[in-house]
Amino acid sequence: MKKLLVIDDEPIVRTSCQKILIPEGYEVKIAENGNEGLEILEKERFNLILLDLKMPGIDGVDVLKIIKERWPEIKVIILTGYSTVETAVTTLRMGAFNFIEKPFTPDKLLKSVEEAIGN
C-alpha cells in the first residue's frame, strides 16, 4: 500500500485529502505544520508528500528544501491556494513533482497522485 503524508495547517484540506485518497486504497497520514511533518518523516517512510506552501511556522518552501535534502527520493506535490507562475517554477526547480491549485476536485487530486506514484 502506498503511503502518503499530507502537511497542511487547514483541517478541512487534510480531511478532504483523507476522504478522497483512503477509499482509493492509499494510506494517508497527516501533519498540522512543517515541524510535525518533518518529525513524522524521521520515523516513517512515505511514497508521496502533499505539501501546503503557506503555513504558520516553517514555510512550505523551506519544508520542501529540507525534504529534498534529506529524502530526495520522496516525491512531493505542492498544494497551493495562491499559485503564481513564479512560485510554481520555483518549487518545480527545487524538486517538487507537481503542484495542484486549491480548490481541487477529487478527480484532479487522484489523477495527480496517480501520475506521481501510480496506484
Place this chain on the structure above:
Amino acid sequence: MKEIFIHPERSLGVKLIIAIGLSMILVTFIFWFAILHKQKKDIYSITVRAGKSFVNFIKRRARHNMLALNREEIQSAIEDISIAEGVERIRIFDHRGKIYYSTDKVEIGNLVDKTSIACNACHIDLSKPSAIISEPKKWEIYKNLKNFTALKLIEPIYNESSCYTAACHVHKEDEKILGFVEAEISLAILDIAQFRQGLALTGYVFIFFIVISLLIGIILYKIVTSPINELVTGMKKVSEGDLDYRVAIMTKDEIGVLGNAFNSMAEDLKKAKEKLERWSKSLEEEVVKKTEEIRKTQQGLLQAEKLASLGRMAAGVAHEINNPLTGIVTFAHLLKKRFPPESPEAEDLNVIIEQADRCASIIKNLLTFARTTPSEKTIVNINDILSRTIHLVKNQERFFNIKFDINMDKSLLITHGNASQLQQIFLNMFINAADAMNERGTITVATKKKKEDNKTYIEVEFTDTGCGIKPEDMPKLFEPFFTTKPVDKGTGLGLSVSYGIIKNLGGDIKVKSKVGEGTSFFITLPLIEREQ
C-alpha cells in the same frame, strides 16, 4: 508743502526775498546816504560861492561909501541888504574886533567874540598876532539858535593905496587889513528842501524795494518754487505708487536737469516694478502649477496606495477562501458519488459544485490581477501587442457585431513593459467596450505620440459607442470590485489591476465619458525614443 503754507518763513522764496531785500536796503541806504551827503556838499559849495559874491558886494559897497566918506550910507546899505530872505546879520568890524556897522544896532561899538571864526580863521593864537594861517577858511557852517543850518562868511577888507592915500587919512600905509565884513545867512530853506528830498528818496527806495521784491518773488516762483512744487507733487505721486506721473519741467537749468533725473527715476522705478510684477506673477503661476502637480501626484499616490492595499487584502481573503472551498468541492463530489447521476440530490450537489467552481474562478481572477510580484519587463512594441489583441478579440463571438476603427501611428512606439500584462490590459479594455455596447457598435482604437511636460508618451485610445459611465461612478472606476456588470459577468478587478500595472510602468489611464454616447479610455505609457 503743507508745512511751508503753515510756516511761510520756511519757504525758499520768502527767505530769498528777505535776504535780497535786506542787502538791497543796506546798499540803497549807503547810496541814499552818499547821494544826500554829496548833494549837501554841492549845495553848500554853491551857497558858499553865492555867499562870497554877496559878501564881496557888501565889501565893495562899504569901501565905496568909505572912500566917499559916506559912513551912514554903509549902515543903511547893510540894513537894506539884510531885508533879503535868509540874511540874518551883516556886520563890519576892524582888525581888533570892534564892531562899526551891524544890522543888529545894539552890538555896534562892542567887540566880536574872539573865539569866532572872524578871529580864528587866520589867527592860531590871538596872543601872538603874527602867527597867521596862510590859507584861511573864510566861511563856517553851523547850527543857529533856531537849530537851522546857517552860513557865516568873513571877508577881510585889505588896505589898498586908495585907502591910505585918501583925504581922511584914517588908515596908514603899513596897515595890512583894515577890517572884516561878516555875513550870517540862514540855510533853513535848504534844510527843508533837503529833508523833503531825503523823504522822497526814501519813498522811491521803498517803492523800488517793493517792486524789486515782487519781481524777484515772481521770477523765483516761476523758475524755482513752481518747478519745485511740481517736483514735490511728482515725488508724492510716485511715493503713493503712481509711477506713470511725469513732471512737466522744460527748462534746461539745474531744476530742469533735476526734473529730467526725476522722470527717468520714475521710469526706471516703473520698469523695475513691472519686472517684479512679472516675476511675482510667473512665480505665482509656477506655484499654482507645481501645487496642482503635487496635488495630482499625491492623489495618484493615494489612489495607487489604496488600490495596492485593497489588492493585498483581496489576495489574503482569496487565499483563505480557497481552503474552505477545497472542503466544499471535495465533500460535494464525494456525496454526489453516493447518488445516481440523474437523481435530484445529484443535481442539487451539481449546483453546489458549480457555485463553488464560480467562487474558485472569481478568486483565481482576483489572485491573477492582484498579484503584486513585479513581472519581468522588456522593451515591447505597443502597436504589435495591440494588433495581436485585436486579432484575438475579432475571432471571439461577442465581437462579431462590432466594427473596429483602427488608426495607429506608424512610427516605432516602444516602451518598457510586460507583453502579456499589456495584452491582458488591452483585452480587458475591449471586453469592457463590448459589454458597454451590448456587443454592437464601433470600437475606435488609436495610437499616437503625445508630448506632456517635456516627455513623450505613447497614447492608446479605446473609444466605444456604448452606454457611457455615470458621473457618480467615475471616482470609483478604478477601485477593486467596483463593477456595473451583471453579477456573473465581471469581478470589478479589470480596471483596478490595469490601473496598477500602468502606473507601475510610469503611465496613466484617463477616462472621458458621456452617458448614452460612449466612453474613451486613454492609456499613456512612456515612449522610448530611438533613432530610426
